[in-house]
Amino acid sequence: MKLSLLVTAVDARIGGVMVFGDRGTGKSTAVRALAALLPPIPAASAGYQDGSPRKGNVAVPFVDLPLGATEDRVVGALDLERALGSGIKAFEPGLLARANGGFLYIDEVNLLEDHIVDLLLDVAASGENVVEREGLSVRHPARFVLVGSGNPEEGELRPQLLDRFGLSVEVRTPQDLNQRVEILKRCDAFERSPEDFAATWRRAERKTLKRIARAREALPALALSEDVLAYAARLCIAVGADGLRGELTLMRAARALAALDDAPVVTAQHIARIAPMALRHRLRRNVLDETGSTVRIERALQELAA
Incomplete structure (x- = not known):
């Protein structure tokens, strides 16, 4: 998220x-x-x-x-x-x-x-x-x-x-004990002293802020090669995504992800990383396939990589 x-x-x-x-x-x-x-x-x-x-x-x-x-x-x-x-x-x-x-x-x-x-x-x-x-x-x-x-x-x-x-x-609600304990500790720290909690995380927040600013600045110059666009289209065809909105979202989201990564170009790896988020809600329900939409996308990515 x-x-x-x-x-x-x-x-x-x-x-x-x-x-x-x-x-x-x-x-x-x-x-x-x-x-x-x-x-x-x-x-x-x-x-x-x-x-x-x-x-x-x-x-x-x-x-x-x-x-x-x-x-x-x-x-x-x-x-x-x-x-x-x-x-x-x-x-x-x-x-x-x-x-x-x-x-x-x-x-x-x-x-x-x-x-x-x-x-x-x-x-x-x-x-x-x-x-x-x-x-x-x-x-x-x-x-x-x-x-x-x-x-x-x-x-x-x-x-x-x-x-x-x-x-x-x-x-989903985390099932890992250490994660749940850490969440409780952070919530407790914030409730006891919001100012100290904010100060603790200020450096990390500034780092994230700079990352977003750099990505926004780099975004217009990032291009997708025809091969990468073809890879995105083949993936959408493989999972049966309706319309072209899936490809457009995949293209824009992969470019934004590459910008966040400070990458010089958008690659197929960026497409693969963002694909479950961009496509999982666009798939038709297959009554013969009870696996979730995310699993279907991951399986299609494996087949394209083979």
Whole structure:
């Protein structure tokens, strides 16, 4: 999950991350931590305000979208207070406007109403929110990294919607005793002294921040050779991925991964490392093959390497 978040932080065009997993495994904590870690961005490109442009820098936005949110709260609507008080038609920005330049997090996205999910994915893909209602016509930027999480036992996400997420990962409760003890120790240390805990990890955070910054700078110059593109296409054909979205995501994610690795070129190894995240949620269920989608992708990679 951490790698998928880093990759999407390097290139938001990948299309966000869908995280499946058990409750209480730190999914939202990881996303919040990455948003807090990233450097401040110009206020003019963070969120969207109906009025004069803001100056200076602000923290990267992190917006939670609650399950019960109405469409007006999500996309924005007429500012009734100004309309009734002064007769002025003004736009009241919604959650999509607030998330511009940052992260939009949806816990239990599989329980969200389908029309809201459709709307979110369309805006995430276009980078723009268009609102036309009550005599208003507003168009504003809405570029954000969409992160959804959910427990498959509580309801599945429709395949055509799941396919719109760039990457998909699974998070499971750790079964290793040492890992669980270490998690408890870190949580306890943070609760006792958040300042000391932050100071302990500040150096590691700065290292990660520099890694992301270098990757963003290197990204435009990284090319994929025709051989590597052919390898990605053959893999998608081998696993039976529908459409071309799988290849496009695989190409973008492999390039971002290579940038994170400080690699001079994108290789087949980068494709192979990112393939389970980029393709596992795009495979048709095979009733004759009970193995998981990740296993099917790994098997196809082995056959291509043979």
